[in-house]
Amino acid sequence: MNNMNLIPVYPEIFLLIATSVVLLIDMFVSDAKRYLTYYLTLAVLAVCFVLTFGAFQSGETVYTFHNMFVSDPLSSLLKLVSYVAVAMTLVYSRRYVSERGMVSGHLGGEFYPLALFTLLGQMVMISGSNFLSIYLGLELMSLSLYALVALRRDSANATEAAMKYFVLGAMASGFLLYGMSMLYGATGSLDLIEVTRAASSGGINATVLVFGVVFIVAGLAFKLGAVPFHMWVPDVYQGAPTAVTLLLGGAPKLAAFAICFRLLVEALLPLATDWQQMLVVLAVLSMAIGNITAIAQTNIKRMLAYSTISHMGFMLLGLLAGVVDGNLFSTANAYSSAMFYSITYVMTTLGTFGVIMLLARSGFEAENMDDFKGLNQRSPWFAAVMLVLMLSLAGIPPLMGFYAKLSVLQAVLGTGSGQIWLVVVAVLFSLVGAYYYLRVIKLMYFDEPQDSSPIVAHLDVRVLLSLNGLAVLVLGLWPGWLMDATTTAIVKTLTAFLGRVVQ
Numbered sequence: 356m357n358n359m360n361l362i363p364v365y366p367e368i369f370l371l372i373a374t375s376v377v378l379l380i381d382m383f384v385s386d387a388k389r390y391l392t393y394y395l396t397l398a399v400l401a402v403c404f405v406l407t408f409g410a411f412q413s414g415e416t417v418y419t420f421h422n423m424f425v426s427d428p429l430s431s432l433l434k435l436v437s438y439v440a441v442a443m444t445l446v447y448s449r450r451y452v453s454e455r456g457m458v459s460g461h462l463g464g465e466f467y468p469l470a471l472f473t474l475l476g477q478m479v480m481i482s483g484s485n486f487l488s489i490y491l492g493l494e495l496m497s498l499s500l501y502a503l504v505a506l507r508r509d510s511a512n513a514t515e516a517a518m519k520y521f522v523l524g525a526m527a528s529g530f531l532l533y534g535m536s537m538l539y540g541a542t543g544s545l546d547l548i549e550v551t552r553a554a555s556s557g558g559i560n561a562t563v564l565v566f567g568v569v570f571i572v573a574g575l576a577f578k579l580g581a582v583p584f585h586m587w588v589p590d591v592y593q594g595a596p597t598a599v600t601l602l603l604g605g606a607p608k609l610a611a612f613a614i615c616f617r618l619l620v621e622a623l624l625p626l627a628t629d630w631q632q633m634l635v636v637l638a639v640l641s642m643a644i645g646n647i648t649a650i651a652q653t654n655i656k657r658m659l660a661y662s663t664i665s666h667m668g669f670m671l672l673g674l675l676a677g678v679v680d681g682n683l684f685s686t687a688n689a690y691s692s693a694m695f696y697s698i699t700y701v702m703t704t705l706g707t708f709g710v711i712m713l714l715a716r717s718g719f720e721a722e723n724m725d726d727f728k729g730l731n732q733r734s735p736w737f738a739a740v741m742l743v744l745m746l747s748l749a750g751i752p753p754l755m756g757f758y759a760k761l762s763v764l765q766a767v768l769g770t771g772s773g774q775i776w777l778v779v780v781a782v783l784f785s786l787v788g789a790y791y792y793l794r795v796i797k798l799m800y801f802d803e804p805q806d807s808s809p810i811v812a813h814l815d816v817r818v819l820l821s822l823n824g825l826a827v828l829v830l831g832l833w834p835g836w837l838m839d840a841t842t843t844a845i846v847k848t849l850t851a852f853l854g855r856v857v858q
């Protein structure tokens with residue numbers, strides 16, 4: 356039991372036990388009292404937030420389970436945002452899942468425990484410091500999401516989306532496992548610290564390492580939905596119930612950033628020159644195909660799926676700008692900008708899908724672009740919230756999305772004149788992407804409504820959605836504290852990691 360400090364793992368242990376308890380309680384709850392599962396789930400997230408906040412305040416890096424698990428400022432910050440993202444998802448989804456029988460009748464309340472198990476997988480991924488623990492977290496998250504996508508067994512679209520997601524997700528896992536096995540064969544270790552030491556020693560066959568990097572980058576691109584591994588994203592976003600689409604497009608993107616950071620920046624930092632070239636291709640293709648294809652979409656969930664692809668390309672720009680000719684002088688700026696971008700994307704996506712579910716009702720999904728016609732006449736306030744969110748996604752000042760894009764572009768410019776073309780490409784495709792966001796605004800404000808039915812929502816949804824839109828505006832005007840938090844987390848985490856490498 357040596358090196359088995361359980362204190363850093365308290366949030367994960369509590370979440371596992373609490374999720375199992377919630378699942379058991381739900382078995383004995385009648386449909387009329389299914390709200391109990393909902394409130395218990397939010398209480399679990401609140402306790403997890405409190406447990407993690409202490410580690411975040413301390414700012415210390417603690418390794419446990421023989422370096423398989425790490426609690427550091429990066430993991431603590433991402434977990435805190437993940438709790439908030441999942442809680443917001445559940446609040447937005449409450450009426451939606453109830454009206455569609457996803458938490459009642461023969462289906463029970465599995466939506467909430469599966470959402471918590473998804474979060475548990477993300478937490479393990481975020482804190483993984485070993486190929487094995489990272490992969491276990493990834494599979495726990497993925498298997499829970501497969502079940503959630505297929506939760507509506509009466510929907511052929513949901514079943515088809517789940518099958519596509521499962522098959523392509525298994526392929527992505529295969530790529531990652533094969534890449535990890537090649538790195539294990541070359542370095543003789545699954546520990547990220549040992550892999551970094553071995554890769555930087557110069558005594559290993561470089562060909563084997565590069566092949567391992569290729570398969571790992573391909574697996575990560577699948578999970579991010581980056582081109583050319585993006586084919587599952589639009590089909591799953593459209594086919595899954597909107598509540599599950601939000602769960603899929605929200606907090607897991609933070610875990611995706613974390614796994615990219617752990618595998619590429621920490622474990623494979625000595626091979627940065629190799630994986631940076633691959634990320635350049637993935638980023639440019641994702642921004643190009645994501646933005647151009649989104650223009651042709653009439654289904655807003657499918658449009659947001661292609662938008663996600665383009666945003667993941669932008670996030671990759673920040674990751675590839677961290678190392679310049681072997682120097683780490685721009686590391687903090689680049690990786691913190693990518694992290695800030697991920698958080699910004701999650702916040703705006705939560706609000707966007709929250710508005711979509713606000714307009715939906717029993718028997719009506721509000722998935723088509725035309726469903727947003729005349730929203731300003733039906734509800735000026737929520738039309739204004741959607742306006743803020745769309746402009747933020749488009750990167751229009753002074754909103755949060757503008758500052759996120761600006762910080763990434765500044766990081767790329769900081770790498771030298773050789774990458775100016777990347778900045779030009781990113782700006783051009785951002786201009787292309789602005790079109791389909793502005794089209795939603797045009798429908799809301801300049802078209803006559805096709806539906807005059809009242810917009811019904813619980814008070815908590817209305818308040819939270821309003822706060823969501825205001826947060827995007829306020830953090831665009833005053834982004835400094837969040838940017839400082841991400842920069843501090845990156846610097847402290849990398850300093851502690853590299854310190855253990857050179858020990």
